[in-house]
Amino acid sequence: MKVIIPSQLRSYTQSSEAQAHGATLGELLLDLERQYPGFRFRMVNEQDAIREHIRVFINSEVASGLDTPLQSDDVVRIIGALSGG
């Protein structure tokens, strides 16, 4: 499925979009990690929580955690959330 990459993470992907697979957000991030080593830890901490200033939208819904289910035609949008004025 299509993953929209924020500017903060493009040093890993070299692109604003990526293709990845997974039945859950967690699986999708593992696929992205395989493709782009280091990517996952930048947006998910060691306790498997999405970092404070990162948001993930599945289509138009905010993903609450890594167990959020995905469909193959979903669009996953990773956002660098507001972290300052």
Place this chain on the structure above:
Amino acid sequence: MDINRSSQITLLIGTRKGAFFLRCGLNGADWTLSDPIFLGAAVNHVVMDPRDNKTLLMAAQPGHLGPTVYRSIDGGQTWQEGSAPPAFPKAENGETVRYIFWLAPGHASEPGVWYAGTCPPALFRSADGGDTWQGVAGFNAHPMRRTWASLDDEGEIPDGNILHSIQIDPRDPRHMYFGISAGGIFETTDQGVNWQPLNSGMVSYFLPEPEAEYGHDPHALRIHPLHPDVLYQQSHTGIYRMERQKGRWERVGQAMPAAVGDIGFPVVLHPRDPNTAWVFPMDGTEIWPRTSPGGRPAVYCTQDGGSSWQRQDAGFPREHAYFTVKRQAMTADGRDPLGLYLGTTGGEVWGSRDEGLSWVKLADYLPEILALEAVAGL
């Protein structure tokens, strides 16, 4: 670090918005600033490996992303992220590293070994030059850690408690110290398996028991490289010195002028004389402005182990200058005479080529300076 009189000095500058190199020219006077490195990332520390004089590690935190370590093995020309940055084990209600605050090369006999101190206070070790990191379980899983590090009370400092000032005895890689703000000084003699507080003699008015075994707030700790039984500490409550065999801190800051006081963040030691040290006092009165007392910046130097202190302010503004110098933002270069450097939260770098007697501004308009290290070459 192999520095001699002819060495060209480069300052490694960590700022709230990236890292910079400030290189001294061949004439010893003209300084050139590099382009920013990782512009926008808070850089708490940039440190050169004195064992190979080319590997650099950087503790960085891009704003949206998690804390990490960047490595350069070509003297800062290119950087790569460590493949496994410091992180706690995954566990129910497990901790997360908020930021990496301090980096320290390991003992000279252990090439490739590095240590990192974090917020919340924890110690991590790398055995592969900073690529992968593991927690030091002897401290991180110590049953007293959360109590020592004031993690379960309201004792946290702004931005969270930190582990800093990792100091390794040059005679023995098993013998280490570090400071925790707030928590105190801690020591191991078995390379981190067991730890003990080392705060006897410390007096902290903010504690219910001012002479408690732990809970103190060391701002900076330094072990003397040639006389490792001599330690200096700039704490939240004064300047202290310890001769390790005595095991008790002596408040040598009481010899500072009363109008200036002995509060500050950094302490810098003369690498060849255990009785010579420098501090940069800050205003710790009333609501703690943490700026130069009276708006008149000055370094204070002792040459007798803290029995007396001399003001060194030639070249600094004479008034209306409210510098703040953070704990890892003052350093020395090892030359003879010793060069001293400090970076301010206002983005200025100042240097002295004559052991503090006179100061000149080397750079300005930088972001808030968090850390400063001096190395040869680059």
